[in-house]
Amino acid sequence: MDSVVETPLGSLRGSVQEGVHRFLGIPYGAPASGASRLRPPQPVQPWSETRDATRYGSAPYQLAPPESAGSEWDTAMAGEDCLNLNVWTPDPGRAGLPVMVWIQGGAFEFGSTAAYDGRNFARDGVVCVVINWRVGADGFLDLGDGQANVGLLDQIAALEWVRGNIAAFGGDPGNVTVFGESAGAMSIGVLLSMPRAEGLFRRAILQSGAAHHALPSGTAQRIGGFLAEKLGVPPTREAMAAVPAQRFLEAQAELKADLFARPDPQRWGREVLASLMLWQPTIDGSTVPLRPIERIAAGAGSMVDLMVGTNSEDWRLFLAITGVIGKVTEQDLAESRSVEGFPPLGAYGLPAEAALREYRSHYPDSSPGDLLAAVETDWWVRIPAIRLADAHATVAPATSGRTYMYEFAWPAPGLGAVHGIEIPFVFDTLDRNSRLFGPLLGTDPPQELADAMHAAWVSFATTGDPGWPGYGPERRTTMVFNTQTSVVHDPRNWERELWAGVR
Structure with missing residues (x-):
């Protein structure tokens, strides 16, 4: 059974299963390709024809996930048109329903919305949204050029989409809860501290992740330089974006192998040696002004209801x-x-x-x-x-x-x-x-x-x-x-x- 909604960007055709309306692969950002590769997300252009929303969208480019991830985490689905999300709602015709936005984990290196099913939140009166966002170097490459934390900016763009469009699915844009696990929860810890995320959510649930994981800019930029050396190109966003995606992933795998083979704190930094995560949020002084826990202790995010565990x-x-x-x-x-x-x-x-x-x-x-x-x-x-x-x-x-x-x-x-x-x-x-x-x-x-x-x-x-x-x-x-x-x-x-x- 089909379900059609009219959003400010255009109409979407989803499906109805067990009384729950499901809309998959909805774009919240333009394809991260060409001049937009490795750069902050760009707005989606409106469409005139009814858009099919019955299939999952592309996942972000990523290395192979752990074996425990299961078959739903299919890296063959990865592509440049990865800035998409899924929505489950009990009834698009209703209004004022609470909204929950899931930010998935994956060590800031992998992730797929196909691994999560929000239908039982919708069954219980919640509009549930699950988002993709860029991971690995695609999302967290820092070259000191003022464009770090692209993956976090993806998350903010998805939340801005929710604010502007979720009413079409019966949701209340003023009652949004972000919830996430592991790197998703760590992302939320950073979002709580980010000026650009202020006002985009009312509540937050952090599962097995908090507000400590963020690299000093010098460490992150050094790692970005190491990746450019692996690729054999200058450490610029233009040069690195021109490298084919498969080679870009291979170089990340090679760099991680180097980390395991040569765990030198002078080379990698102690934060990276303890976490073994090369790609994570960067304290760049702009999008992430300070260490997230320090900004929160100073009052950032204090208007948000918080649950952490x-x-x-x-x-x-x-x-x-x-x-x-x-x-x-x-x-x-x-x-x-x-x-x-x-x-x-x-x-x-x-x-x-x-x-x-x-x-x-x-x-x-x-x-x-x-x-x-x-x-x-x-x-x-x-x-x-x-x-x-x-x-x-x-x-x-x-x-x-x-x-x-x-x-x-x-x-x-x-x-x-x-x-x-x-x-x-x-x-x-x-x-x-x-x-x-x-x-x-x-x-x-x-x-x-x-x-x-x-x-x-x-x-x-x-x-x-x-x-x-x-x-x-x-x-x-x-x-x-x-x-x-x-x-x-x-x-x-x-x-x-x-x-x-x-x-």
């Missing part, structure tokens, strides 16, 4: 699926040695001896690999989430933004409560196990947990209240999601104190 064993995923978790030894930890390309314990800023002593005292039965995973979880996401919640809750009471904290603790069979495993619970898609992270859930994931999380996300997007008390530096109230949910206070106090002044 992590998974109990977030970074265990990567050590586990590679098999490295069983190869880490006590000596590796004590001597801060790298194991099969994973950063050593000392890369995260804590003295190895003190870190090992503290983590061993709190996890006495854990293997060396699990101890390393616990440190990585805290460095990557848990401590940044706490710092973000503390900063926002401190400045927000003077305005109107509320703050909430959660922790996802349900252990996937054989893995634990690892990175990304909460996504099918949030989207309420446990019955679609071919989707992203679905194969990791086992045979009988708890539907009642999906019911609780999905309802909390919908409630927050609708009213600003997810259903538990707000967070403040005095009690640090946190909702723990498991087969039995519970509200606890300051559950990670020893980690918070251990990392003070370090992270």
Whole structure:
């Protein structure tokens, strides 16, 4: 069954499935080709004929994703016309529905809207939008020419499209919630601090990512120069944009191989060695004026309602699926040695001896690999989430933004409560196990947990209240999601104190 909407740019023909109206591959920016390649997004030109919106649009150019991503992440779908988004709505004829915009993760290196299905948000009265944005060097090449953070500007362009067009789908442009996971959540942490994003969303949910990940401009520009050397062209946007896309991707893969082979802090910078992410937001002094967490602590984003959280064993995923978790030894930890390309314990800023002593005292039965995973979880996401919640809750009471904290603790069979495993619970898609992270859930994931999380996300997007008390530096109230949910206070106090002044 067809569904047609009239937008300010032209009409779109989508489809209706199970009572939900779905519109796919809607352009929010012009094709990133020719003179527009590697540059900020350009406006879409209106169209006169009804445009087909029943198929997914192109994904951004990217390296091959991890094996855990599943078949929906098809890099063969990648192309220059990648600035597109998908919309699910209960009824385009309605008005004033809350809007949720999903910003996907993928280490700032890969991503595809086809991996996410927003129909159950629409089923529950929300207009759900899932966006593509440029990743890797296409999105985060910094050459010192005033055009850094193109991938973030893509996200802002998508949010501007939402503001101007979402009413045609029944949505309220004044009640927009951005939500995202991993690099998507880290992106939202940056958007909260960006002057150009101010006023584009009312609420934000950050899942396993916060406001710490952004490179100093000098580091980012050095990496951009390394890529130009690989390509054999001058370090200019014009010269690099003229390189064919496949060679551009190959050079990025070669550069990452160099990083693993020669982990020299003088060459790459300590931020890159700890994260192993060559491409991420840049503190360029313009689009991103300062380190995002610092701007938020100074009041940026204080009008936005905020929910932030992590998974109990977030970074265990990567050590586990590679098999490295069983190869880490006590000596590796004590001597801060790298194991099969994973950063050593000392890369995260804590003295190895003190870190090992503290983590061993709190996890006495854990293997060396699990101890390393616990440190990585805290460095990557848990401590940044706490710092973000503390900063926002401190400045927000003077305005109107509320703050909430959660922790996802349900252990996937054989893995634990690892990175990304909460996504099918949030989207309420446990019955679609071919989707992203679905194969990791086992045979009988708890539907009642999906019911609780999905309802909390919908409630927050609708009213600003997810259903538990707000967070403040005095009690640090946190909702723990498991087969039995519970509200606890300051559950990670020893980690918070251990990392003070370090992270």
